[in-house]
Amino acid sequence: MQDRVTFSENTGIAQEVLVFSDFITSGYDDVDDVLRPIYEEASEVLGQEFPYPGDE
Known part of the structure; x- marks a missing residue:
């Protein structure tokens, strides 16, 4: 408050x-909804598997 x-x-x-x-x-937003599709798209576009953290 002082700030x-x-x-x-x-x-x-x-x-x-x-x-x-x-x-x-x-409170918070579920970042999984944002980050998981990025990992999936990167894996598809680059032809390399990028596992989502915690899924390995």
């Missing part, structure tokens, strides 16, 4: 607008 006060004072941005987004306050 928010200091930032507000230094920038002139009202503290009321310095709030966390719904995404941040919801």
